[in-house]
Amino acid sequence: MSTEAQIASFRQTWQNLRAEIGKVMVGNDAIIEGTLTAILAGGHVLLEGVPGLGKTLLVRTLSEVLELSFNRIQFTPDLMPADILGTNFVVETPDGRREFQFQRGPIFAHIILADEINRATPKTQSAMLEAMQEKQVTAGGELRKLVEPFFVLGTQNPIDQEGTYPLPEAQLDRFFFKLLVGYPSAGELTEVLNRTTENVKVKPGKVLDGPSLIELQSLVRQVPVASHVKDYAVRLVLATHPKTETAAPIASQFLRFGSSPRGGQTLILAGKVRALTQGRFNVSFDDIQAVAAAALRHRLILNFEAEAEGITTDHIIAQVLKDVPKNAEAVRA
Amino acid sequence: MSELQLIETALRRAAQRRRWERAWHGLGRGLLAGAVLWMLALAAFKLFPVPGWLLPAAGVAGVTLALAGLVAGGWRKFSLAEAARWIDDRKHFEERLSTALEVSASSATGEWKNLLLTDAARHAQAVDPRQLLPFGLPLVMRWALLALALSAGLGFVPERRSQAHLRKQQETANIRDAGKHLAELTRQMLVERPPTLAPTEKAMTDTAELGDKFTKATLGRSEAMRDLASLTDKLGEQAKELVQNPALKPLEKAARESGNSGGASPDELQKQIATLQKNLGNGAATADKLDELQKNLQKLQQQASKMPGKDSPAGAAAREQMAQSLGDLARQAKEMGASLPGLEEAISALQANQTDLFLKDLDLAMSDLEKLKDMAKAMQQLQQQAAKLGKDLAEQLKNGQAQAAQQTLQKMLEQLKAGELSREQLQKLMDEVSKAVEPGSQYGKVGEHLKDASKNLQQGQKPDASQNLAAAAKELDKLMQQMQDAQSLQATLDALARAQMAIAMNKSWGECQAGPQGQGKGRGWGHGGKPGSGVGTWAEEDGWTYFNDDGIRWDNSNVQRPDLDPRGHTDRPDDVRDDLVPTKVRGQMSPGGSMPSITLKGVSIKGTSNVKFEEAATAAQTEAQNALNQDQVPRAYQNAVRDYFDDLKK
Numbered sequence: 001m002s003t004e005a006q007i008a009s010f011r012q013t014w015q016n017l018r019a020e021i022g023k024v025m026v027g028n029d030a031i032i033e034g035t036l037t038a039i040l041a042g043g044h045v046l047l048e049g050v051p052g053l054g055k056t057l058l059v060r061t062l063s064e065v066l067e068l069s070f071n072r073i074q075f076t077p078d079l080m081p082a083d084i085l086g087t088n089f090v091v092e093t094p095d096g097r098r099e100f101q102f103q104r105g106p107i108f109a110h111i112i113l114a115d116e117i118n119r120a121t122p123k124t125q126s127a128m129l130e131a132m133q134e135k136q137v138t139a140g141g142e143l144r145k146l147v148e149p150f151f152v153l154g155t156q157n158p159i160d161q162e163g164t165y166p167l168p169e170a171q172l173d174r175f176f177f178k179l180l181v182g183y184p185s186a187g188e189l190t191e192v193l194n195r196t197t198e199n200v201k202v203k204p205g206k207v208l209d210g211p212s213l214i215e216l217q218s219l220v221r222q223v224p225v226a227s228h229v230k231d232y233a234v235r236l237v238l239a240t241h242p243k244t245e246t247a248a249p250i251a252s253q254f255l256r257f258g259s260s261p262r263g264g265q266t267l268i269l270a271g272k273v274r275a276l277t278q279g280r281f282n283v284s285f286d287d288i289q290a291v292a293a294a295a296l297r298h299r300l301i302l303n304f305e306a307e308a309e310g311i312t313t314d315h316i317i318a319q320v321l322k323d324v325p326k327n328a329e330a331v332r333a
Numbered sequence: 334m335s336e337l338q339l340i341e342t343a344l345r346r347a348a349q350r351r352r353w354e355r356a357w358h359g360l361g362r363g364l365l366a367g368a369v370l371w372m373l374a375l376a377a378f379k380l381f382p383v384p385g386w387l388l389p390a391a392g393v394a395g396v397t398l399a400l401a402g403l404v405a406g407g408w409r410k411f412s413l414a415e416a417a418r419w420i421d422d423r424k425h426f427e428e429r430l431s432t433a434l435e436v437s438a439s440s441a442t443g444e445w446k447n448l449l450l451t452d453a454a455r456h457a458q459a460v461d462p463r464q465l466l467p468f469g470l471p472l473v474m475r476w477a478l479l480a481l482a483l484s485a486g487l488g489f490v491p492e493r494r495s496q497a498h499l500r501k502q503q504e505t506a507n508i509r510d511a512g513k514h515l516a517e518l519t520r521q522m523l524v525e526r527p528p529t530l531a532p533t534e535k536a537m538t539d540t541a542e543l544g545d546k547f548t549k550a551t552l553g554r555s556e557a558m559r560d561l562a563s564l565t566d567k568l569g570e571q572a573k574e575l576v577q578n579p580a581l582k583p584l585e586k587a588a589r590e591s592g593n594s595g596g597a598s599p600d601e602l603q604k605q606i607a608t609l610q611k612n613l614g615n616g617a618a619t620a621d622k623l624d625e626l627q628k629n630l631q632k633l634q635q636q637a638s639k640m641p642g643k644d645s646p647a648g649a650a651a652r653e654q655m656a657q658s659l660g661d662l663a664r665q666a667k668e669m670g671a672s673l674p675g676l677e678e679a680i681s682a683l684q685a686n687q688t689d690l691f692l693k694d695l696d697l698a699m700s701d702l703e704k705l706k707d708m709a710k711a712m713q714q715l716q717q718q719a720a721k722l723g724k725d726l727a728e729q730l731k732n733g734q735a736q737a738a739q740q741t742l743q744k745m746l747e748q749l750k751a752g753e754l755s756r757e758q759l760q761k762l763m764d765e766v767s768k769a770v771e772p773g774s775q776y777g778k779v780g781e782h783l784k785d786a787s788k789n790l791q792q793g794q795k796p797d798a799s800q801n802l803a804a805a806a807k808e809l810d811k812l813m814q815q816m817q818d819a820q821s822l823q824a825t826l827d828a829l830a831r832a833q834m835a836i837a838m839n840k841s842w843g844e845c846q847a848g849p850q851g852q853g854k855g856r857g858w859g860h861g862g863k864p865g866s867g868v869g870t871w872a873e874e875d876g877w878t879y880f881n882d883d884g885i886r887w888d889n890s891n892v893q894r895p896d897l898d899p900r901g902h903t904d905r906p907d908d909v910r911d912d913l914v915p916t917k918v919r920g921q922m923s924p925g926g927s928m929p930s931i932t933l934k935g936v937s938i939k940g941t942s943n944v945k946f947e948e949a950a951t952a953a954q955t956e957a958q959n960a961l962n963q964d965q966v967p968r969a970y971q972n973a974v975r976d977y978f979d980d981l982k983k
Binding site (some may be wrong): 002003004007222223224225226227228229280281282283284285286287326327 | 418419421422427428429431432433435436443444445448449452
């Protein structure tokens with residue numbers, strides 16, 4: 001298949017996925033597109049919102065439209081790492097010998113719904129670190145590869161809620177996007193009520209299987225990015241580094257830590273997906289700007305002043321986007 | 334054309350257009366900066382006492398800024414990559430052109446490259462540089478034009494500088510003007526009437542140099558006044574020394590009593606009279622007769638202008654009568670020997686009924702008659718002067734006719750040298766010389782020389798007598814030269830006084846016009862070395878040695894005296910304490926006694942003067958000098974006033 005055909009196929013698949021998910025989900029277009037973008041770029045997504053806004057439903061629907069294995073882990077305070085990764089059991093073999101056999105945990109699936117991830121203790125949360133980054137787990141002294149493609153779609157309640165444990169920065173950084181799920185509008189809410197209070201069951205169709213998804217992910221990575229667009233992404237990331245020469249004034253004032261290099265990777269990869277979905281063969285400044293908030297908001301650590309003044313990372317990102325010019329001299333190393 | 338070429342062509346055109354656009358904007362920015370600079374300079378010039386070169390400098394800087402803006406704007410060339418990024422931004426091409434250009438330049442091959450180029454070429458076709466960058470007046474250019482318009486408007490706003498500055502400017506201009514005229518006038522005098530004495534020449538050269546100094550250097554009013562006063566004092570002293578010679582007194586007196594042409598010798602006078610007589614005809618045409626003739630002609634001229642038309646019977650009669658009257662006048666003129674060709678032609682024109690020509694000829698005749706009248710008057714004056722000339726040496730010396738006396742002495746010398754004198758002639762000569770001894774004694778050694786000559790003649794020693802007569806003539810010549818130098822000095826002093834007046838009153842040289850006596854000739858000494866008209870204003874004891882009494886020309890009403898309040902006005906309130914009320918102390922009008930003065934009891938008026946001492950002193954001296962010149966100060970105290978200011982100088 002030619003590249004042009006692959007691109008056409010990509011756009012078609014995108015539209016089909018949107019359509020099938022739309023059968024179940026009402027509204028939340030930005031959340032759906034963000035989630036699909038992360039999946040097509042091969043990244044994990046953290047969905048944050050108060051309970052009942054459809055986070056879990058989105059992930060479940062996603063698992064239904066993709067022909068991929070799906071496991072749901074409900075994070076609770078008493079959840080242990082072994083409950084996620086798996087554990088060794090002593091089993092008796094037919095010849096009467098006893099041996100350890102590894103019982104795989106729920107992490108061994110293509111799509112993992114880490115529901116209410118911030119309700120688990122940091123110890124348990126950290127069990128996800130290796131899996132999310134390396135796509136492998138170490139259990140019982142043995143390294144075990146996870147299946148490809150592998151996605152973690154975490155949901156969390158706002159961190160100031162009762163019984164929550166903030167995710168460590170290292171884990172947050174491993175999420176490709178952090179998407180904020182908001183309240184539905186009146187129309188959307190009416191539609192939600194209609195769909196959920198009547199005897200109408202909608203079953204979304206399968207759109208994409210694993211190998212095809214991997215092909216699309218590969219296609220995404222081929223999208224060319226001009227040097228000045230890359231440079232813009234770099235300058236955006238550097239502008240979030242407080243107290244540096246390249247820092248935006250607002251970053252120096254309200255941030256404790258800026259984005260890691262993963263933020264830059266995310267900007268470019270997500271930009272590539274967006275370019276393809278819009279029928280372009282190159283990444284533009286607009287692509288970078290469109291994905292900047294989702295890519296960077298969980299990678300910026302606010303300082304006390306920002307929290308005291310109610311400044312959010314979204315405010316800071318918006319200001320950084322205003323401060324950093326699109327066309328400028330490339331940042332020297 | 335390949336897709337890449339298509340893209341590059343579009344980019345190149347856009348880059349070129351953008352370069353022009355940048356140059357245009359640069360011109361606008363430069364123009365704005367220049368216009369603002371010019372406007373500020375103009376505003377500063379209107380409001381503050383800034384130097385005059387500021388405006389041209391600001392103008393040059395403004396134009397330079399505009400040109401610099403144009404050059405700076407159009408200096409930089411735009412690369413294709415820059416043009417691509419710029420078009421992507423302006424046309425919202427989502428970085429299609431810039432990415433395609435970059436990918437095409439890289440070594441990468443494959444479908445992605447083709448896809449990018451195709452997509453970019455499709456978009457590049459829609460690029461029209463003229464539409465993208467339409468030439469128009471950018472905002473900055475509009476502001477620049479507004480600033481220029483404001484500057485133009487500001488040009489019509491009158492200057493609002495301080496009076497002090499304007500006065501100072503005028504002072505400087507007047508000082509330069511006075512210096513220029515002073516130098517020119519003095520140099521002209523040096524050329525036309527070169528002084529014989531070295532000190533006089535030096536004094537006049539100094540005056541010319543002072544004039545040059547005023548012209549070239551930027552001097553303050555007080556400095557200029559000081560220099561002028563100093564030179565005037567010097568020249569005054571010199572003139573005083575010059576005229577201390579009592580031998581010059583009779584010459585001066587004689588000069589005052591005679592007219593302008595009084596300096597002419599008897600021969601010269603006779604020559605002039607003969608020339609005028611020749612022009613006037615048989616000599617019957619006296620000024621009175623010619624005046625009467627002119628009056629009659631004027632009457633006829635008036636009648637001619639009111640004459641009725643030639644066709645009417647009354648007109649014909651009037652013409653006939655007019656012709657007759659004119660004929661009578663022509664006859665009278667002929668009888669007087671006056672030639673009036675215009676009158677004859679007028680009669681002919683009248684007879685030929687050429688009214689216009691007739692009136693024109695009548696005007697011509699009137700003009701001729703006027704000239705003849707002037708000549709007759711001049712001749713009359715010359716004849717009067719000739720009549721006044723002494724008949725012999727004694728009379729000439731008595732009358733102060735030095736030049737005539739010198740000529741007479743020369744004639745005597747020639748007669749003696751010729752040795753062809755008869756006894757009677759010798760006796761006559763001897764009598765004439767001895768008679769001249771007494772009047773000659775007024776002329777210093779002239780009397781002595783004449784006395785010796787008379788003695789030698791009586792003893793028959795003709796050579797010695799000749800020598801004595803030659804010495805007397807030489808002495809007379811020396812006296813005349815001294816007088817001429819004194820005259821030059823006086824003219825220079827007049828010029829200095831005029832310069833002082835111009836600078837003191839802050840007026841131009843022309844505004845301080847000398848009175849009817851005329852500059853340099855005012856008090857009287859024309860080129861002939863004798864006083865001219867206006868000699869009656871001379872003070873007997875001063876002669877030409879000091880400032881004259883033409884103080885009437887000094888208008889002090891406009892003089893700004895920073896050190897004095899207007900007369901009769903003081904800052905002191907009327908209800909001052911008793912001990913502060915001024916008490917008038919009556920002075921005595923006796924030389925050497927106390928002068929009238931006003932004194933204040935109690936404390937003095939406190940405060941700090943913001944006027945320089947020198948300026949105040951110079952101004953006070955000028956005023957005192959004016960007062961002295963106008964005889965406002967009693968003579969008995971004049972020296973005291975002068976001494977006071979001399980002490981101040983020290």
